[in-house]
Amino acid sequence: MYPASIQALIDQLGRLPGIGPKTAQRLAFFLLAEPPELSRALADAVVRARETVRYCSVCFNFTDIDPCQICRNPARDPKLVMVVEHPKDVIAMERTREYRGRYHVLHGTISPMEGIGPERLRVNELVDRVAREAVAELCIATGSSLEGEATALYLARLFQPRGVKVTRIARGIPMGGDLDYTDEATLLKAFEGRQEI
């Protein structure tokens, strides 16, 4: 029904996550109605990013130089490594401008339901790295989902026998959050994690 090149564009856009057929069609028509420069700039950015970006061989974050800017920064403490699920978590943490350690990106969580075991994540690389760089503390900053908690527990059991201090980021009520909008599990964690003021 569509000219072939429009259908191909819709198909390609529809392969992106969360982009259904209707949205793909809307995006395609937007691109066709805009000046060609916009389409070319988008296409260039896609190809260039995919060509220049790779995984850091130390922390497995995305980077365009290897090791990445954080792993090659002598001001960042190599003995303190925060373990996160995804590259976007690094960005979120960096926004605090306070954390001075380094990172390790797992690229997922252990999820028996989806058949994802530790061998599918960057866990072996973390074992090697901890030994090689004499990491003193692993701060597990996976999310607070079932899988995130299970992954944290797995890593604690893996690294504690190796003499590494394994910590977990605090779970509690978010800043600005009301208690009566907070679920029970979070309130319980917040109570358990209470500290003297």
Place this chain on the structure above:
Amino acid sequence: MYPASIQALIDQLGRLPGIGPKTAQRLAFFLLAEPPELSRALADAVVRARETVRYCSVCFNFTDIDPCQICRNPARDPKLVMVVEHPKDVIAMERTREYRGRYHVLHGTISPMEGIGPERLRVNELVDRVAREAVAELCIATGSSLEGEATALYLARLFQPRGVKVTRIARGIPMGGDLDYTDEATLLKAFEGRQEI
């Protein structure tokens, strides 16, 4: 914070309509994690579509040949022209497999609120076309929004004095629709448009 090529990709994706910064980041990380072939196929489809697709010089639908497949099809009645807002409306109507007339795509609706007058739409081209091709009936199939109705009224007043029959697609309850889930304005239109069975 991101490597420059990732930031550029996020920026370009964020220029698409309905794609906010969070979604753009998610799409970028998806592309980076997938094989490079997927990024290349997407980029190729974007560039190729934008290069090969233009407006049909007769009906202003998107096409890769001019006139488009519908306008050059002698089996489609050139005396009956359905006026729609957008190319996607042509696709929707074609799905019925019943309509045998042709189309005219306005690329929008008259909207005084947004400063869009008939001169911003393909109305002058429709005036020329109606005269040139001796169009007998214009079926106005703009949407049933305020703007769609206003555009229909405007076109009726423009073309009726020229001896063209101007019709409007029916407004009523959708097929499979329940009356008690239908708003009053639609029910009123459905009642006004009642026909003997």
